[in-house]
Amino acid sequence: MLNDVLILGGGVGGTVAANLVAKELGEQARVTVVDTTGIHVYQPGFLYVAIGQEHPEALQRPEASLLRHGIKLVVDRATHVDTAAQKVVLASGRTLRYDELLLATGSRTVMEEVPGGAGAHDFYTMDGATRLFKALQEFEGGKIVIGVAGIPYKCPPAPVEFVFLLDDYLRSRHIQDRSEIKLLSPLNRAFTIEATSKLVQPILAERGIELTGFFNVETVDPIAKTVSSLEGETMDYDLLVLVPPHRGQKVIEESGLGDERGWVPVDKNTLKHTRLEHIWAVGDTTNIPISKSGSVAHYEASVAAAAIAATVKGEPPPAHVYDGKVMCFLETGKGQATTISFDYDHPPVSPTPARRWHWAKTLFNKTYWHTVPQGRLP
Amino acid sequence: MSVTIARSLDLKGLSCPMPIIKTAKAMKELAPGQLLEVFATDPGSVPDFKAWAQTTGNPLVESSETGGVFHFTLKKKELLT
Numbered sequence: 162m163l164n165d166v167l168i169l170g171g172g173v174g175g176t177v178a179a180n181l182v183a184k185e186l187g188e189q190a191r192v193t194v195v196d197t198t199g200i201h202v203y204q205p206g207f208l209y210v211a212i213g214q215e216h217p218e219a220l221q222r223p224e225a226s227l228l229r230h231g232i233k234l235v236v237d238r239a240t241h242v243d244t245a246a247q248k249v250v251l252a253s254g255r256t257l258r259y260d261e262l263l264l265a266t267g268s269r270t271v272m273e274e275v276p277g278g279a280g281a282h283d284f285y286t287m288d289g290a291t292r293l294f295k296a297l298q299e300f301e302g303g304k305i306v307i308g309v310a311g312i313p314y315k316c317p318p319a320p321v322e323f324v325f326l327l328d329d330y331l332r333s334r335h336i337q338d339r340s341e342i343k344l345l346s347p348l349n350r351a352f353t354i355e356a357t358s359k360l361v362q363p364i365l366a367e368r369g370i371e372l373t374g375f376f377n378v379e380t381v382d383p384i385a386k387t388v389s390s391l392e393g394e395t396m397d398y399d400l401l402v403l404v405p406p407h408r409g410q411k412v413i414e415e416s417g418l419g420d421e422r423g424w425v426p427v428d429k430n431t432l433k434h435t436r437l438e439h440i441w442a443v444g445d446t447t448n449i450p451i452s453k454s455g456s457v458a459h460y461e462a463s464v465a466a467a468a469i470a471a472t473v474k475g476e477p478p479p480a481h482v483y484d485g486k487v488m489c490f491l492e493t494g495k496g497q498a499t500t501i502s503f504d505y506d507h508p509p510v511s512p513t514p515a516r517r518w519h520w521a522k523t524l525f526n527k528t529y530w531h532t533v534p535q536g537r538l539p
Numbered sequence: 540m541s542v543t544i545a546r547s548l549d550l551k552g553l554s555c556p557m558p559i560i561k562t563a564k565a566m567k568e569l570a571p572g573q574l575l576e577v578f579a580t581d582p583g584s585v586p587d588f589k590a591w592a593q594t595t596g597n598p599l600v601e602s603s604e605t606g607g608v609f610h611f612t613l614k615k616k617e618l619l620t
Binding site: 450 | 552553554555556557559560563564567583587590594595
């Protein structure tokens with residue numbers, strides 16, 4: 162009997178894994194991807210949409226165009242996973258059975274969890290980024306405050322990148338003299354990673370971007386235009402940009418596959434569900450305490466794909482497991498960038514910001530469509 | 540004098556900055572002068588708890604390590620009068 166490999170989610174993780182499983186198994190399995198929109202979105206581009214350096218259309222392609230021939234795409238929303246019957250129920254009422262299931266449903270943002278936060282700007286969704294750019298175009302000076310309203314969130318360096326790109330933007334409009342940028346950080350440094358903080362903090366100071374540490378955003382008062390922290394501090398703003406709290410998808414929460422925030426518990430090396438058989442998870446979907454980023458989803462997808470293919474073939478699990486590899490670019494403004502690389506056993510390293518890293522990031526963003534989804538990059 | 544811990548948090552296995560955020564949330568619920576103890580395994584939590592205590596004014600009254608588990612005791616700051 163033909164094996165059914167079912168993949169929920171057509172983001173980076175789901176798409177890479179689908180292509181690799183299909184390539185490895187050929188006729189031995191039916192590979193199906195379920196995606197709610199059928200549109201693949203390159204989320205790292207939201208940052209650029211928010212400051213008017215990218216168009217939303219450039220970040221979207223039909224998911225079907227990124228999948229290998231033979232992979233079936235079902236545009237529908239998974240509403241329930243029945244692990245006993247090995248079936249997934251879709252919003253349309255249809256059910257799909259599976260022999261092996263990969264959860265690549267990602268995360269969702271829940272700004273509504275922040276009291277008073279509904280009106281705050283963000284660059285974590287296409288709509289949020291588009292609305293933020295509109296507000297910036299209308300901005301004629303004042304205080305822009307950027308804060309973090311929940312951990313974990315996608316792309317940990319993004320708030321730091323955003324303030325640098327925002328500073329460039331205000332300078333390009335010659336309104337930096339009547340504007341201030343304040344970055345509120347959950348810790349007493351710009352970024353979780355100490356080595357990277359040491360590199361970027363002097364640049365923040367040089368640009369006149371003020372860093373306020375241990376300010377974990379708790380509530381917003383949109384009438385008084387103030388934001389308050391868990392630590393009991395309050396700051397006023399003219400324009401507020403928040404990293405919204407994130408959760409796993411509802412189907413994970415409602416099917417009892419995850420923890421109280423909807424993150425799926427998996428082994429940090431094999432990416433197999435810690436309690437349930439025939440289920441794997443990759444990317445933002447997991448509870449692994451590591452960056453929620455496209456690079457992680459990409460690296461994990463190749464590990465999960467190999468494990469799923471081996472299971473279908475009745476072979477022992479592959480020796481290659483996920484080693485915690487993370488690779489991020491971090492824009493530092495004025496056409497420069499740095500990178501952050503680490504894994505479970507190696508602490509993060511970041512090179513001195515330079516133009517070549519900005520070019521590398523730009524090149525990666527532009528060539529993404531032809532390399533990553535197909536599993537062409539290691 | 541005996542010391543009573545008002546609340547204990549097990550944050551073992553969590554990585555930075557989660558221990559700080561969970562601690563900040565728990566401290567909010569305490570009354571001034573009450574003690575919170577925290578167990579964590581992230582080595583980065585040692586400097587982070589020290590700095591957090593200094594910045595927020597909630598004294599770190601004890602910090603120790605046993606077999607890779609860090610133990611911190613924090614005191615909720617008294618209200619300013």
